[in-house]
Amino acid sequence: EKSGYPHFMLKEIFEQPRALDSTLHSLLSRNDMDFDFERVTIVACGTSYHAGLVGKYLIEELLQIPVDVYYASEYRYRPDVVEDSLAIFITQSGETADTIAAARKAKVSGNETLAITNVVGSSITSYVDRVLYTNAGPEIGVAATKTFTAQLLALEYFAIRAGESMGKLSVSQVRNFINSLRKIPLYVENTLNLNDIIEKEAKKIYKNKDMFFIGRSMNYPIALEGALKMKEISYIHAEGYPAGELKHGPLALIEEGIPVIALVPEDITYDKMLSNIKEVSARNAYVIGVSSNMDVGKYVDTLIKVPETELYLSPFVNVVVLQLLAYHAARLLGRDIDKPRNLAKSVTVE
Numbered sequence: 001e002k003s004g005y006p007h008f009m010l011k012e013i014f015e016q017p018r019a020l021d022s023t024l025h026s027l028l029s030r031n032d033m034d035f036d037f038e039r040v041t042i043v044a045c046g047t048s049y050h051a052g053l054v055g056k057y058l059i060e061e062l063l064q065i066p067v068d069v070y071y072a073s074e075y076r077y078r079p080d081v082v083e084d085s086l087a088i089f090i091t092q093s094g095e096t097a098d099t100i101a102a103a104r105k106a107k108v109s110g111n112e113t114l115a116i117t118n119v120v121g122s123s124i125t126s127y128v129d130r131v132l133y134t135n136a137g138p139e140i141g142v143a144a145t146k147t148f149t150a151q152l153l154a155l156e157y158f159a160i161r162a163g164e165s166m167g168k169l170s171v172s173q174v175r176n177f178i179n180s181l182r183k184i185p186l187y188v189e190n191t192l193n194l195n196d197i198i199e200k201e202a203k204k205i206y207k208n209k210d211m212f213f214i215g216r217s218m219n220y221p222i223a224l225e226g227a228l229k230m231k232e233i234s235y236i237h238a239e240g241y242p243a244g245e246l247k248h249g250p251l252a253l254i255e256e257g258i259p260v261i262a263l264v265p266e267d268i269t270y271d272k273m274l275s276n277i278k279e280v281s282a283r284n285a286y287v288i289g290v291s292s293n294m295d296v297g298k299y300v301d302t303l304i305k306v307p308e309t310e311l312y313l314s315p316f317v318n319v320v321v322l323q324l325l326a327y328h329a330a331r332l333l334g335r336d337i338d339k340p341r342n343l344a345k346s347v348t349v350e
């Protein structure tokens with residue numbers, strides 16, 4: 001049931017505070033979060049792959065351990081390198097054929113395996129040593145929304161607990177991190193209050209044929225995710241880029257009026273992002289800044305002011321803005337939002 005919402009996607013976007021709250025509850029009740037590994041390999045497809053990329057930045061930052069992230073469809077062509085690695089498989093449905101095939105391969109190569117999935121008893125769970133469940137509730141819209149933020153939360157929690165069990169984080173660091181996770185549902189709730197402002201922005205850009213999403217560090221995968229959401233439900237050609245890569249080619253595509261959505265968290269990427277914004281506004285792009293810092297307003301055509309969060313939590317608020325932007329663009333274009341053309345909710349062929 002859509003409970004009064006015109007689409008499942010919008011309902012599921014608005015369900016995120018509750019979904020995150022219940023995911024955190026179920027994670028906090030786990031008492032089997034002891035880990036010991038030297039490397040991490042993350043394998044997934046689509047939106048789950050983007051969650052994995054965010055996970056890479058987090059785990060490398062908190063644990064100082066190298067993390068590789070693979071598309072499941074590519075991981076299978078990798079040679080069987082036996083290493084002391086924990087392999088993490090992220091799949092909302094637990095039924096994605098490529099991700100399941102990758103999990104079997106990782107096991108054969110001697111990796112310890114962990115799955116992050118939203119569906120209890122799904123196929124992936126029988127191929128791995130351990131499972132972390134996101135508790136986001138069923139997701140009906142083909143475009144993944146609440147399960148993505150729940151995956152981010154599971155990865156944050158995993159990184160904190162792994163850091164604790166491996167002696168890389170102090171007791172007080174763990175306590176502080178966990179306390180900050182408890183604020184995520186409220187940050188997301190406050191971001192959802194920007195819906196009308198985001199809809200207005202969608203009205204300004206939905207007629208464009210192309211658009212760019214840029215970010216750095218943990219928000220680079222969020223730029224990829226924003227572009228994927230835009231492509232899959234509005235059918236607008238959208239590219240996500242690490243902002244620093246623009247001048248290595250794609251800047252040639254920037255022309256007057258092309259929308260560039262720039263993610264500008266108040267972290268180490270802040271100044272560099274402002275430089276990248278200047279590069280595109282000098283070419284008369286239409287720049288939408290997403291930031292908690294009002295100063296960004298001076299450099300962009302429109303600022304969407306998101307709630308201020310702790311370091312590492314900006315992806316949660318930024319992605320909600322991009323989900324809503326894609327939703328409204330698709331709605332203005334009259335697309336079949338819950339069932340985009342050519343796509344299926346879970347991809348059970350390799």
Ligand code: F6R
Nearest residue numbers: 046047048091092093096143144
């Ligand atoms: C995009 C989307 C897909 C899935 C991908 C993996 O909105 O939903 O890209 O993320 O097909 O699906 P799961 O996570 O079920 O393995």
